Amino acid sequence: MVQKLPFLKESPSQTAGPYVHIGTNPNWVEITGVWKEDLGLVLVGPETKGERIVIKGRVFDGAGDPLKDALLEIWQADAEGLYNSPQEKRGKADPNFVGWGRQPADGTTGEYRFETIKPGRVPYKDGRLMAPHITVWIVARGINTGLHTRLYFSDEEAANAECPVLARIAHKARVPTLIATRAEENGLPTYTFDIHIQGEKETVFFDI
Amino acid sequence: MSDQGSFYQRDRSWHPPAFTPSYKTSVLRSPQQPLLSLENTISELTGPVFGHDKLGPLDNDLLRNFAKTGDPIGQRIVVYGRVLDENARPVPGALLEFWQANAGGRYRHKKETYLAAIDPNFGGCGRAITDEEGRYWFRTIKPGAYPWPNGVNDWRPAHIHFSVFGHAFAQRLITQMYFEGDPMIWQDPIVATIPDKSAIEQLVAALDRQNTLPMDALAYKFDIVLRGRRSTMFENRMEGN
Ligand SMILES: [Fe+2]
Numbered sequence: 001m002v003q004k005l006p007f008l009k010e011s012p013s014q015t016a017g018p019y020v021h022i023g024t025n026p027n028w029v030e031i032t033g034v035w036k037e038d039l040g041l042v043l044v045g046p047e048t049k050g051e052r053i054v055i056k057g058r059v060f061d062g063a064g065d066p067l068k069d070a071l072l073e074i075w076q077a078d079a080e081g082l083y084n085s086p087q088e089k090r091g092k093a094d095p096n097f098v099g100w101g102r103q104p105a106d107g108t109t110g111e112y113r114f115e116t117i118k119p120g121r122v123p124y125k126d127g128r129l130m131a132p133h134i135t136v137w138i139v140a141r142g143i144n145t146g147l148h149t150r151l152y153f154s155d156e157e158a159a160n161a162e163c164p165v166l167a168r169i170a171h172k173a174r175v176p177t178l179i180a181t182r183a184e185e186n187g188l189p190t191y192t193f194d195i196h197i198q199g200e201k202e203t204v205f206f207d208i
Numbered sequence: 209m210s211d212q213g214s215f216y217q218r219d220r221s222w223h224p225p226a227f228t229p230s231y232k233t234s235v236l237r238s239p240q241q242p243l244l245s246l247e248n249t250i251s252e253l254t255g256p257v258f259g260h261d262k263l264g265p266l267d268n269d270l271l272r273n274f275a276k277t278g279d280p281i282g283q284r285i286v287v288y289g290r291v292l293d294e295n296a297r298p299v300p301g302a303l304l305e306f307w308q309a310n311a312g313g314r315y316r317h318k319k320e321t322y323l324a325a326i327d328p329n330f331g332g333c334g335r336a337i338t339d340e341e342g343r344y345w346f347r348t349i350k351p352g353a354y355p356w357p358n359g360v361n362d363w364r365p366a367h368i369h370f371s372v373f374g375h376a377f378a379q380r381l382i383t384q385m386y387f388e389g390d391p392m393i394w395q396d397p398i399v400a401t402i403p404d405k406s407a408i409e410q411l412v413a414a415l416d417r418q419n420t421l422p423m424d425a426l427a428y429k430f431d432i433v434l435r436g437r438r439s440t441m442f443e444n445r446m447e448g449n
């Protein structure tokens with residue numbers, strides 16, 4: 001026998017199931033009066049620094065149908081590229097921007113939508129700057145472990161071209177699955193980011 | 209030891225794989241390409257913080273937080289435990305959100321169609337933030353088992369869903385808690401997505417007779433383990449070693 005290592009195992013993941021909203025967005029499923037406002041709906045206030053943007057899209061299954069029960073979370077840096085987190089040691093993030101959001105996909109169309117700001121660039125491990133990006137996490141019935149991906153911006157061509165994370169994608173044809181396309185809608189820059197769980201257009205998901 | 213190292217790689221053989229045909233919905237909702245391994249960057253090492261001020265006094269009391277005319281029907285229980293990391297250290301300030309069916313196995317959700325009755329006094333959601341020692345607790349009723357459309361006669365064992373935020377987005381986790389001694393655990397296609405029996409057992413809460421509230425509620429202990437980080441001792445190693 002050898003000495004025992006002191007580590008525990010991570011609790012295994014289980015699907016969020018079809019009723020995840022009861023726990024995360026009870027008001028949205030008409031369980032009212034337990035708490036006033038579901039967490040993560042509003043990211044931006046009048047004091048928040050940075051360019052106002054909308055990100056929206058749908059999550060598609062392998063048959064090309066949108067998931068109407070998906071729940072998405074985003075996590076991003078502020079306009080200067082700082083995270084509002086105690087683990088952020090490089091400086092102090094915008095106190096008026098938490099950087100975390102959560103939205104259910106629409107129960108009829110499957111569309112999700114976040115109103116946020118465009119994040120600044122943050123460094124990779126070796127100090128090179130990554131392109132501006134937003135971490136996206138997707139759970140739903142049928143997804144056994146939450147899926148991590150990243151949203152990049154179509155109008156950041158130069159930064160995307162030198163991003164060390166995008167450079168790690170061996171099949172260059174898959175890079176566009178991470179790039180949200182910009183258009184003006186109702187006077188706001190709106191980025192469409194459709195996520196394909198499987199199939200020809202399968203989004204790149206990360207093991208982080 | 210500080211919090212600064214990157215996280216231990218997730219043991220994907222301990223978690224359920226994405227493609228698990230006996231849980232039919234996973235078939236079209238599972239990536240087929242390998243996940244791209246990404247060493248943690250600051251984007252994964254950071255995460256949102258939720259202050260205790262975000263919570264109301266009844267958030268961890270499912271007996272009372274939706275009650276209209278009295279207590280919900282069902283076996284009164286207390287669920288408690290700690291959130292730890294893989295280094296067996298407590299994770300303070302972790303936000304836990306939980307949701308469950310009522311005693312008859314019925315969820316309060318507009319898309320739920322099971323014929324068991326809705327309980328007018330039970331919402332089925334709650335949340336808690338761990339204290340300095342990583343501890344949490346809440347009060348609820350024991351959920352019922354329920355049938356679900358997968359096979360023609362598949363039933364979920366009694367369970368409570370948990371969503372957990374640690375200190376970093378890399379630790380984000382959703383899982384489910386089962387109850388000690390429930391024979392339904394071992395015939396459930398969703399439980400069975402986890403390949404390892406001892407991994408399944410990690411999700412089975414222990415009946416704790418010591419902490420039972422006499423003449424009031426049974427107690428179940430459920431510890432949750434989030435990913436742990438490397439110690440910084442090895443972070444400054446010389447290049448090429
Ligand atoms: Fe459930």
